[in-house]
Amino acid sequence: xxxxxxxxxxxxxxxxxxxxxxxxxxxxxxxxxxxxxxxxxxxxxxxxxxxxxxxxxxxxxxxxxxxxxxxxxxxxxxxxxxxxxxxxxxxxxxxxxxxxxxxxxxxxxxxxxxxxxxxxxxxxxxxxxxxxxxxxxxxxxxxxxxxxxxxxxxxxxxxxxxxxxxxxxxxxxxxxxxxxxxxxxxxxxxxxxxxxxxxxxxxxxxxxxxxxxxxxxxxxxxxxxxxxxxxxxxxxxxxxxxxxxxxxxx
Numbered sequence: 001x002x003x004x005x006x007x008x009x010x011x012x013x014x015x016x017x018x019x020x021x022x023x024x025x026x027x028x029x030x031x032x033x034x035x036x037x038x039x040x041x042x043x044x045x046x047x048x049x050x051x052x053x054x055x056x057x058x059x060x061x062x063x064x065x066x067x068x069x070x071x072x073x074x075x076x077x078x079x080x081x082x083x084x085x086x087x088x089x090x091x092x093x094x095x096x097x098x099x100x101x102x103x104x105x106x107x108x109x110x111x112x113x114x115x116x117x118x119x120x121x122x123x124x125x126x127x128x129x130x131x132x133x134x135x136x137x138x139x140x141x142x143x144x145x146x147x148x149x150x151x152x153x154x155x156x157x158x159x160x161x162x163x164x165x166x167x168x169x170x171x172x173x174x175x176x177x178x179x180x181x182x183x184x185x186x187x188x189x190x191x192x193x194x195x196x197x198x199x200x201x202x203x204x205x206x207x208x209x210x211x212x213x214x215x216x217x218x219x220x221x222x223x224x225x226x227x228x229x230x231x232x233x234x235x236x237x238x239x240x241x242x243x244x245x246x247x248x249x250x
Contacts, residue, residue, distance in 0.1 A: 003193045006051045018105045025108045033112045041087035053196030054186045060203030069138035071176045073165045075228045076147040077184030093137045095146045131171050138172050152189035161221045169209035178204040180227035
C-alpha cells in the first residue's frame with residue numbers, strides 16, 4: 001500500500017510539473033526551466049524520504065570542482081538515479097535517449113533544457129552527435145552525467161560498458177568521476193514496489209582518459225562494479241541480509 005501511494009503521488013507530481021513548466025519553454029533562457037527541473041527532483045527526493053522512508057545519502061560531493069564542466073559516469077540501477085543527481089548537482093545536463101522526444105509533453109522540455117539526445121542504436125553518427133552536443137554543454141560550464149551501460153541493471157549485475165564516456169572525456173579533455181550506488185535496493189528498476197531504508201550514492205575520485213581506451217574502460221568498470229557491490233553488501237549486512245552477486249543476467 002505504501003508503494004502504491006508513493007507511485008500515485010510521484011506520477012501525479014511529475015505530470016503537474018510537466019504542465020506547470022511548459023510555459024517556460026517560451027522564455028529566451030533555459031535557466032528558469034533548469035531551476036524548475038531541480039526543484040522537481042528535490043521534490044521527488046522529499047517524497048522518497050517522507051512517503052517511502054527511503055533515506056538517500058550523497059557522498060563525495062567535496063570531490064567535485066566548484067565550477068566548470070566535468071563528467072559523471074554513473075552506475076544505473078534505478079529510475080531515480082538521474083533524479084537524485086539532478087537534485088544535487090547544479091545545472092547538470094544528462095544524456096538521454098532520443099526516443100523520449102516522441103512524448104508530446106517531454107520533448108519541448110528536454111530541448112529547452114538542452115539535454116543531450118542520442119540514438120540508442122549507436123554508431124559513428126551517434127558518437128559524433130554525442131560529442132558535439134556535449135561540447136556545447138562543456139563550453140557553458142555544465143557537468144554531464146552519462147550511464148556507460150546504457151540501460152538499467154539489477155543490483156549485482158553488470159552490463160556491457162560502452163566507450164562513449166571515453167570518447168567524451170578524451171575529446172573534451174574532461175575528468176570522469178565514477179558514481180557508485182546501491183539505490184536499486186530501494187527503488188528497483190522493474191518492480192513498482194519500493195523498499196524503505198537507507199541508500200547511498202557515492203562520487204569517487206576522478207579518472208583521466210589517456211591513450212588506451214581499453215584500459216580506461218576496464219578501470220572504470222572495475223571501480224563502478226566493485227564499489228557498487230560493496231555499498232550493496234554493506235547495507236544488506238546492516239539489515240541482517242546477505243549479498244549474493246547473481247551468476248547470470250536476469
